[in-house]
Amino acid sequence: MPVGTQGTVKAMLPRDLLNDLDAKIILGNTYHLFLRPGLETVRNLGGLHKFMNWPRAILTDSGGFQVFSLDTLRKVTDEGVLFRSHLNGDQHLFTPESTIDVQLALGSDIMTVLDECLAYPASHEAARVSTERTLRWARAGYGHYRRSADGQHACFPIVQGSMFPDLRRHCAQELLSLEAQGYAIGGLSVGEPRALSLEMTEITTPLLPVDRPRYVMGVGMPEELPQYVARGVDMMDCVLPSRNARNGYLFTSQGRVIIKQSQYKDDPEPVDETCPCYACRNFSRAYLRHLFLAGEMTFSILATLHNLYRYLDIMRRMREAILVGEFPAFLRAQRGTMVS
Numbered sequence: 001m002p003v004g005t006q007g008t009v010k011a012m013l014p015r016d017l018l019n020d021l022d023a024k025i026i027l028g029n030t031y032h033l034f035l036r037p038g039l040e041t042v043r044n045l046g047g048l049h050k051f052m053n054w055p056r057a058i059l060t061d062s063g064g065f066q067v068f069s070l071d072t073l074r075k076v077t078d079e080g081v082l083f084r085s086h087l088n089g090d091q092h093l094f095t096p097e098s099t100i101d102v103q104l105a106l107g108s109d110i111m112t113v114l115d116e117c118l119a120y121p122a123s124h125e126a127a128r129v130s131t132e133r134t135l136r137w138a139r140a141g142y143g144h145y146r147r148s149a150d151g152q153h154a155c156f157p158i159v160q161g162s163m164f165p166d167l168r169r170h171c172a173q174e175l176l177s178l179e180a181q182g183y184a185i186g187g188l189s190v191g192e193p194r195a196l197s198l199e200m201t202e203i204t205t206p207l208l209p210v211d212r213p214r215y216v217m218g219v220g221m222p223e224e225l226p227q228y229v230a231r232g233v234d235m236m237d238c239v240l241p242s243r244n245a246r247n248g249y250l251f252t253s254q255g256r257v258i259i260k261q262s263q264y265k266d267d268p269e270p271v272d273e274t275c276p277c278y279a280c281r282n283f284s285r286a287y288l289r290h291l292f293l294a295g296e297m298t299f300s301i302l303a304t305l306h307n308l309y310r311y312l313d314i315m316r317r318m319r320e321a322i323l324v325g326e327f328p329a330f331l332r333a334q335r336g337t338m339v340s
């Protein structure tokens, strides 16, 4: 899922997401949209789909991850999380119920329940207390969702448990009783080694229903996507393709291209000669490097288009391989060729 933090995937028009990228779903951030432009504005203008003119699916996070990233600006209680806006310092409270209400007002297709996202590393005791709180919030939030939703929205609880297998298992097993339409795995990509994120995923996915989507939040590098899929993951989101694009860091089938490097000054080749995206079909590395160094907006647009194409193409090729029963061969081939 391309990440559309503030009601837009940065540097992309919805037209590009639809036509060039054929993205089926994007992610919106509840915390950011709640603060700006604010819930009433989005609701009065017909919900997030209409507001940003995006006709396909939108998944929203619960706001928890952003609030927990605020560090000094928050206070966690059993009721919810009290925080100050990073924009103007106003105080707000997110509760399991209120974050569902916010996501319903946005018109999200897949909502997520409020969870506590711990920093890494955390002690087992701190993680245990936090996991229990996440479970209480999940029951409260999901109950509120059941009473409030009209059947048009799905809602995923989030498995937490820091980097402790026993807590991850406990959390997943408890959440199963909600019989949700899908499950998210959160609390990863918070600074732990990447092998550990994969290990926690591998412990958790077998416990979740096979016939429902499993969503790992906030991963990963292109070469990691098949590793997650191999562990039973269906959905992922990450800011890496778009953020790195704007910073001049391009993902290609031959590894990364850091476009500012002088080796590309007179390079007539596309970023990735095997890539059929608009940027690669029409522009040279030399031109993209020039745009980057000149600080032109067009660079961000072309680079984001390419990086998102690369990510979505990897996912597309995996779906095709799975459908024809060739995913193991895909994985073996990928191990041989894909480089970071």
Ligand SMILES: [Zn+2]
Binding pocket: 271, 272, 275, 276, 277, 278, 279, 280, 281, 305, 306, 307, 309
């Ligand atoms: Zn491309």
